[in-house]
Amino acid sequence: MSSTVPRRRALVATVAGAALATSVAVALPASAAPGARGPAADRGPTTLRVATFNASLNRSVEGGLVADLSTPDDPQAQAVSEVIQRNAPDLLLVNEFDHDADGRALDLFRENYLEVGQNGAGPVEYPYAFSAPVNTGVPSGYDLDNDGSVGGPNDAYGFGFFPGQYGMAVFSKYPIDEDAVRTFQRLLWKDMPGALLPDDPATGTPGGWYSQEELEHVRLSSKSHWDVPVDVDGRTVHFLVSHPTPPVFDGPEDRNGRRNHDEIRLWADYVSPGKRSAWITDDAGARGGLTPGASFVVAGDQNSDPRDGDSLPGSIQQLLDAPRVNTSVTPSSDGAVEASLAQRGANLEHESPARYDTADFSEPPGNIRADYVLPSTDLRIVDAGVFWRTSDDPLSRLTTGTFPSDHRLVHVDVRVPGTGRR
Numbered sequence: 449m450s451s452t453v454p455r456r457r458a459l460v461a462t463v464a465g466a467a468l469a470t471s472v473a474v475a476l477p478a479s480a481a482p483g484a485r486g487p488a489a490d491r492g493p494t495t496l497r498v499a500t501f502n503a504s505l506n507r508s509v510e511g512g513l514v515a516d517l518s519t520p521d522d523p524q525a526q527a528v529s530e531v532i533q534r535n536a537p538d539l540l541l542v543n544e545f546d547h548d549a550d551g552r553a554l555d556l557f558r559e560n561y562l563e564v565g566q567n568g569a570g571p572v573e574y575p576y577a578f579s580a581p582v583n584t585g586v587p588s589g590y591d592l593d594n595d596g597s598v599g600g601p602n603d604a605y606g607f608g609f610f611p612g613q614y615g616m617a618v619f620s621k622y623p624i625d626e627d628a629v630r631t632f633q634r635l636l637w638k639d640m641p642g643a644l645l646p647d648d649p650a651t652g653t654p655g656g657w658y659s660q661e662e663l664e665h666v667r668l669s670s671k672s673h674w675d676v677p678v679d680v681d682g683r684t685v686h687f688l689v690s691h692p693t694p695p696v697f698d699g700p701e702d703r704n705g706r707r708n709h710d711e712i713r714l715w716a717d718y719v720s721p722g723k724r725s726a727w728i729t730d731d732a733g734a735r736g737g738l739t740p741g742a743s744f745v746v747a748g749d750q751n752s753d754p755r756d757g758d759s760l761p762g763s764i765q766q767l768l769d770a771p772r773v774n775t776s777v778t779p780s781s782d783g784a785v786e787a788s789l790a791q792r793g794a795n796l797e798h799e800s801p802a803r804y805d806t807a808d809f810s811e812p813p814g815n816i817r818a819d820y821v822l823p824s825t826d827l828r829i830v831d832a833g834v835f836w837r838t839s840d841d842p843l844s845r846l847t848t849g850t851f852p853s854d855h856r857l858v859h860v861d862v863r864v865p866g867t868g869r870r
């Protein structure tokens with residue numbers, strides 16, 4: 449078993465304790481889904497399907513998602529659920545899943561949607577789930593967008609209309625080591641060495657967009673960054689999840705582009721041993737990055753295409769070029785190529801291959817690669833894909849336009865060393 453960060457008491461009030469109590473852990477038959485588990489002793493190394501899906505399960509009011517998930521007939525949640533069922537990941541990050549303090553949305557989504565077969569797709573069971581508070585919609589008390597007044601979504605620690613909006617959720621078929629989870633919600637942006645703090649265009653002051661007082665409060669993560677260790681048949685895999693801000697919706701100071709760059713950098717630093725990660729401090733006060741050699745998968749909507757769109761040049765390359773990140777296979781789809789050719793416009797001028805696109809955006813920027821599943825180099829990639837079907841496929845009803853989401857599910861299947869019997 450690989451080592452993890454030192455054990456500590458659970459820092460998150462809202463881990464899925466209630467969810468574990470109410471969710472029925474029914475064993476799946478080994479043939480139920482790709483990557484379904486059987487007794488490890490009977491198999492070779494475990495193949496783990498890891499997915500990220502920005503499911504757009506955010507709502508306009510606090511409590512809206514819980515209300516919608518309380519019945520089994522919300523059309524969007526049904527379609528999101530079918531997308532997940534058709535792909536049946538073992539380990540899944542859902543971006544844009546409103547967080548509630550009691551974890552009710554986690555339970556309701558499983559009970560009323562994922563565990564109910566949708567349109568002929570088989571149910572999926574996730575005995576383990578994790579969520580925690582995020583920075584979106586949490587009032588900072590400062591005028592962070594410098595519009596002359598305090599309050600509203602742009603002055604929150606992360607853009608949002610109420611705390612928890614656009615949150616995140618992790619679902620797992622494998623046990624989550626909740627005591628070893630590390631969260632980085634409150635990490636300050638100024639504490640990153642060489643942070644790209646925005647300049648003040650009015651005065652030209654480098655890093656002057658935020659006052660010194662504000663910098664004592666401005667957080668790096670627009671939602672949160674979580675290191676969620678998962679026990680995969682005896683081997684710990686760290687699920688490193690986040691959802692960096694879109695680089696747009698700002699001004700010439702480009703505070704969101706710079707923040708997006710540095711949010712991506714946080715995980716790039718985290719998986720780099722030594723000085724590069726020494727500055728990182730989690731919400732419990734523990735310092736440092738991932739234990740050298742530990743297995744990990746970075747996942748999430750990074751809001752950054754390698755070549756196209758509005759992120760700062762080189763932003764996603766910080767992860768793609770990191771020595772321990774495995775980019776031997778790039779997830780792709782034919783559906784994205786078809787969409788790009790049909791929608792034309794900026795898509796035809798993009799530099800990144802359309803087959804790598806994961807998001808169906810209107811212009812600007814057009815369709816881009818925004819969503820990533822990036823394993824460590826010790827996890828051999830055996831399959832990968834973007835769930836974006838061509839129009840001749842009946843399942844294209846789940847991947848056309850922006851319903852149920854403007855993003856597509858991305859999966860990567862990896863072989864987990866040190867599991868099974870040779």
Ligand SMILES: [Ca+2]
Pocket residue numbers: 590591592593594595596597598599602603
């Ligand atoms: Ca303001």
Ligand SMILES: [Ca+2]
Pocket residue numbers: 695696697698699702703704705758
């Ligand atoms: Ca910008």
Ligand SMILES: [Ca+2]
Pocket residue numbers: 756788795798800801802805814815816817
């Ligand atoms: Ca594109």
